[in-house]
Structures are given as C-alpha cells and as structure tokens.
Amino acid sequence: PTKPYDPENIFAKILRGEIPCNKVYEDEWSLAFHDINPQADVHILVIPKGEYVSWDDFSAKAPADEIAGFVRAVGHVAREQGLVVRGYRLLGNVGRNGGQEVPHLHVHLFGGGPLGPMLA
Ligand code: 5GP
Numbered sequence: 001p002t003k004p005y006d007p008e009n010i011f012a013k014i015l016r017g018e019i020p021c022n023k024v025y026e027d028e029w030s031l032a033f034h035d036i037n038p039q040a041d042v043h044i045l046v047i048p049k050g051e052y053v054s055w056d057d058f059s060a061k062a063p064a065d066e067i068a069g070f071v072r073a074v075g076h077v078a079r080e081q082g083l084v085v086r087g088y089r090l091l092g093n094v095g096r097n098g099g100q101e102v103p104h105l106h107v108h109l110f111g112g113g114p115l116g117p118m119l120a
Helices: 010-015 055-061 064-080
Strands: 023-026 030-034 042-048 088-091 107-111
Touching: 010 030, 010 042, 023 064, 030 064, 042 064, 055 064, 064 107
Parallel strands: none
Antiparallel strands: 023 030, 030 042, 042 107, 088 107
C-alpha cells in the first residue's frame, strides 16, 4: 500500500517555492523542471501539483481532470523541448524496489540523443 503523503518531501518544497528549481513548464495541474542530476542530455521531471506519492495513488485516486492535465503536460513538455523527432523515454519509479527516492509522483522524461537500455 502507498504510504501517506509527506508534505516535507523535496518536490513539495519545490512546489511551495521553498527551494528553487530550473523550471521548464508550469500550468494549473503540473510543474516540470530539470533533474538536478541528469542521466541523459535532456532529463526533465514532470510532477502533478496534487499530493500524490506515486503512480499508485495517483492512478487510483486522482480526479479525471487532474489525470488528464498531468498526462497532457508530459506530452506538451516533450513537444516543447523538441524531443519528439529524435524519440524520448518516459519512466516512473514506484516504491523502494522500483527505485523511487522522492515520495511525490514524478515522471522522468529523457531525450536529446540515443538512450541506453535503462535510466534512473
Ligand atoms: P526517483 O529515484 O525518485 O524516481 O527520482 C528522483 C529524481 O529527483 C532523481 O533523478 C534526482 O536526481 C532528482 N532530484 C532529487 N532532488 C532534487 C532536487 O532538489 N531538485 C531537482 N531538480 N531534482 C532533484
């Protein structure tokens, strides 16, 4: 089961403006910013503004408009960053064995060149 949301996680602090980020996109539902430790030429994180630990609780509990807003934001960022022509990768880590470190839902967006078999 998904743990309760921790409002002190680092992405919650970014959303509240308590710590800075290198923002690439923001709308009503979502925020996108560059990963602090990039694993590809382009490595962007897209997060919903709502308090969701991971894909697990988001997919189960988020209202349809939040889900649609977030999914559209991910696609929008990929297009806006010019990633579509050369291809890109989306990745979501869930839980400890999934390699999730920050307990606020985020989709990794990798691109900019050929990608190896697995990242993040
Ligand atoms: P996870 O392993 O949870 O899927 O990925 C968390 C990602 O967040 C990692 O790629 C890590 O580099 C990134 N990250 C962690 N802390 C910060 C931060 O304070 N700012 C930014 N921009 N990225 C962060």
